[in-house]
Amino acid sequence: MTEVRTRFAPSPTGYLHVGGIRTALFGWLLARQDDGQFILRLEDTDRQREVKEAKDHIINSLDALGLKYDEGPNKGGPYAPYIQSERLDIYHNWANKLISSGRAYADPYSTEEVQAFREEAAKNKRPFLYRNHRPDNPSPWDGSTPLRFKSEPKAYAWHDAVMGELNSSEEAIDDFILVKSDGFPTYNFAHIVDDCEMKITHILRGQEFLPSVPNYLNLYEALGLTPPILATLPHVLGPDGKKKLSKRDGARDILDYIKLGYLPEALISFIATLGWNDGSEQEIFTRDELIKKFSLDRVGRAGAQFDERRLNWINGNLIRQMDLNELYNVASQYWPTEADGFSDSYKMEVLGLIQERLKFLAEIPELSRFFFVDLPLDPTLISEHKQLSKLSNAELKEILIRVKSSLEQSDYTIDDITNRLNSLLTDTGLKPVVLFSLIRIATTQAPASPSLAGSLSVLGKDKVNARLTDQINNL
RNA sequence: GGCCUCAUCGUCUAGCGGCUAGGACACUGGGUUCUCAUCCCAGCAACCGGAGUUCGAUUCUCCGUGAGGUCACCA
DSSP, X not given: OXXXXXXXXXXXXXXXXXXXXXXXXXXXXXXXXXXXXXXEOBOOOXXXXXXXXXXXXXXXXXXXXXXXXXXXXXXXXXXXOOBGGGOHHHHXXXXXXXXXXXXXXXXXXXXXXXXXHHHHHXXXXXXXOGGGGOOSSOOOOOSSSOXXXXXXXXXXXXXXXXXXXXXEOGGGOOOOEEEOTTSOBOHHHHHHHHHHHTTOOEEEEEGGGGGGHHHHHHHHHHHXXXXXXXXXXXXXXXXXXXXXXXXXXXXXXXXXXXXXXXXXXXXXXXXXXXXXXXXXXXXXXXXXXXXXXXXXXXXXXXXXXXXXXXXHHHXXXXXXXXXXXXXXXXXXXXXXXXXXXXXXXHHHXXXXXXXXXXXXXXXXXXXXXXXXXOOOOOTHHHHTOTTGGGSOHHHHHHHHHHHHXXXXXXXXXXXXXXXXXXXXXXXHOOOHHHHHHHHHXXXXXXXXXXXXXXXXXXXXXXXXXXXXXXXXXXX
């Protein structure tokens, strides 16, 4: 058995979204689990749509997710170059083979003429097939016109590693363009040549290519090649649950998720389980588990809707499981500017308190700001509180004064603060909802915060005192 | 319109002839001395329709229906 060689072959026309990454991930998993090779190949044969920065952006995206490729641009390998625009002579060699075997010919028609054929077919409600207009005696190809494949229409039945047994009728076969008049090959031609040259064993790609597969099979035959294993991945659907996820409809750049503080491991697990599972009731998989367990025949055949809420759950789950030091390291760029100048140990304590409520790292500022800066007094926190609003300012003030005098004597360990809070509860006879809510509001001025004793302990005596005083003076 | 693919809770899915159709996310209710969150418990919620095969169909077959994809000198 030859080693597994999979490839991810995006065209550098923009960023990568969840759908594209999933194709890359599955190929990567296949290669890793078999100790094979994962290849990145850039399919830049459309010079109009090419975006300059896209190449680096794609490479950065794979890198951010830890999907390292063994061969590809910036890396090299035994079948370099891995950028199609640098392989033009290879495609022309293969094209010449087809010309000599009589399986390719110069397209004699202008774009307008072909368009006219197409419209005529549409008017007659007939499917348009270029081969119905195939010229009898085409002139030799001089490269100034498209080179077309001379197809041999027939029905096909083939096996797809995901979809199972597929078949097509001869209407699916047509004379498609191999080489464009600008000398660049089409995807339809170039990918077949490259996959052969690069010894690719599995082709993974989206469902949108399914209607073209019969044409590819026809071309493989004309070239005398055995097709690799074909695997068609169903689309990842957008939020509406119907159409495939697309940049046009606002699909997010995968790097945006990274910037928001989604962990690569969470993204990997989430994306892998979009259409795949191992049959057990496990919900989250580590990278190693995926490598061990992934298989194409357990990939679902229906499109899967992309649901960010599930991603949030996975990410929050992994954040909670992380060791605090480890979390602190990955969180370093997410602190609010107000945190500048605070010590690592202080920030680490803050992080420890908010860890369990983070869904993604970019939430750190809103959840932690009051630990670093005194927020302005917000009277509505009291006036709109269903219990506190019943008390007069004088009563509130009296309670806070007692709190303050007790806490002034605390050593500010969590245990001591907890004990003092409990004593205050019995001494004042107040219900927890009244006493604790008041203290929390006075010391944070935030609608939500971590546990009271923990927050007070981290804030420290000076800040707590000052904030209590401020609240008392403004009642 | 032709060709192709798909179809289980709102969402991701398990199921590969016999199950009270399972799990998770989300949602709702309750508990954990304040809030938000975590955690625990409970609840809500699905086999697109119709034939056929079979003792028995979510599962197999066919026909519908619905959804999507594709019919480029884009990939």
